[in-house]
Amino acid sequence: MIEAQQLTKRYGEKTAVDHLDFVVKPGTVTGFLGPNGAGKSTTMRMIVGLDAPTAGTVTVNGRHYAEHSAPLQEVGALLEAKSIHPGRSAFDHLMAQAHTHGIPRRRVEEVVELTGLQSVAKKRAGAFSLGMGQRLGIAAALLGDPATLMLDEPVNGLDPEGVLWIRNLLTQLASEGRTVFVSSHLMSEMALVADHLIIVGRGRLLADTTVQELIRRAGGDSVTVASDQAARLREVLSGPGVEITGAVGTEELQVTGLSARAIGLKAAEHGIPLFELSSRTVSLEQAFMDLTSDAVEYHGTTTVETSRSVA
Numbered sequence: 001m002i003e004a005q006q007l008t009k010r011y012g013e014k015t016a017v018d019h020l021d022f023v024v025k026p027g028t029v030t031g032f033l034g035p036n037g038a039g040k041s042t043t044m045r046m047i048v049g050l051d052a053p054t055a056g057t058v059t060v061n062g063r064h065y066a067e068h069s070a071p072l073q074e075v076g077a078l079l080e081a082k083s084i085h086p087g088r089s090a091f092d093h094l095m096a097q098a099h100t101h102g103i104p105r106r107r108v109e110e111v112v113e114l115t116g117l118q119s120v121a122k123k124r125a126g127a128f129s130l131g132m133g134q135r136l137g138i139a140a141a142l143l144g145d146p147a148t149l150m151l152d153e154p155v156n157g158l159d160p161e162g163v164l165w166i167r168n169l170l171t172q173l174a175s176e177g178r179t180v181f182v183s184s185h186l187m188s189e190m191a192l193v194a195d196h197l198i199i200v201g202r203g204r205l206l207a208d209t210t211v212q213e214l215i216r217r218a219g220g221d222s223v224t225v226a227s228d229q230a231a232r233l234r235e236v237l238s239g240p241g242v243e244i245t246g247a248v249g250t251e252e253l254q255v256t257g258l259s260a261r262a263i264g265l266k267a268a269e270h271g272i273p274l275f276e277l278s279s280r281t282v283s284l285e286q287a288f289m290d291l292t293s294d295a296v297e298y299h300g301t302t303t304v305e306t307s308r309s310v311a
């Protein structure tokens with residue numbers, strides 16, 4: 001469990017993290033989403049005591065990171081900045097960390113296996129590919145068998161196999177009852193792995209919600225249906241969990257809570273002719289961009305503005 005209260009970090013004039021309140025619960029994967037520069041890495045660094053908050057607090061499993069007597073056994077972190085001795089083998093790197101924390105060799109062997117590093121464990125970590133480096137970072141995070149796992153952009157630069165592996169691992173770790181907190185600037189990636197989302201922009205909390213709720217708030221999955229008997233169709237389709245909108249007197253209705261197939265079958269059952277029946281799925285990426293559009297630090301331009309002369 002991670003709890004942030006009014007967590008704030010300023011670097012001179014710049015407010016990187018701005019009064020953040022959130023709770024990351026065990027047993028699910030929580031995505032920490034935000035555009036570049038939103039304050040995700042800074043927040044994560046404060047969680048593990050690598051940066052001190054300017055104001056507010058953040059605790060892991062009920063205590064500040066520094067107050068834990070065995071922090072590695074409380075929270076394992078994969079942060080962007082790696083500190084791996086390039087000349088050391090992956091196994092020796094893990095053993096060195098294990099030694100300083102009283103973790104037995106058996107656990108090192110376990111995490112090597114868990115992260116699929118067996119065949120390269122004796123090779124120099126400096127020669128590792130990005131994917132192997134990420135696996136090694138995750139192995140180190142798992143060393144203390146912590147109840148809380150925190151990963152900063154773990155899929156960045158990975159090939160599809162690596163991405164799939166991380167997705168499955170995160171889901172597995174959450175199903176074991178661990179708190180899994182993972183940052184990304186890609187909504188599409190988070191939608192596949194996270195149940196819960198904490199979305200930030202310019203250091204501020206923009207949403208603390210589930211993927212389902214975000215879809216619903218963005219307009220949900222709706223079906224457009226048109227008929228010359230729209231009023232009757234509305235009656236026939238009404239029911240618990242079904243929402244129907246459409247201007248009175250028009251032929252078109254927007255229906256949420258029923259699939260296009262269910263609507264088609266009901267209409268046929270009541271002999272109501274349909275002129276249109278189409279599903280619209282909300283793009284989560286679009287919902288995320290709408291939510292964060294004011295919070296993006298550097299906007300790219302995709303269209304060239306032409307100056308217009310006023311006559």
Ligand SMILES: Nc1ncnc2c1ncn2[C@@H]1O[C@H](COP(=O)(O)OP(=O)(O)OP(=O)(O)O)[C@@H](O)[C@H]1O
Pocket residue numbers: 011014015016034035036037038039040041042043185
């Ligand atoms: N040590 C620092 N000194 C000054 N400014 C900093 C420092 N660290 C971060 N910042 C600024 O704070 C803001 C938040 O940065 P942070 O790296 O936490 O964002 P992020 O959401 O992790 O972004 P990204 O997805 O690009 O990694 C940015 O504007 C960044 O430039």
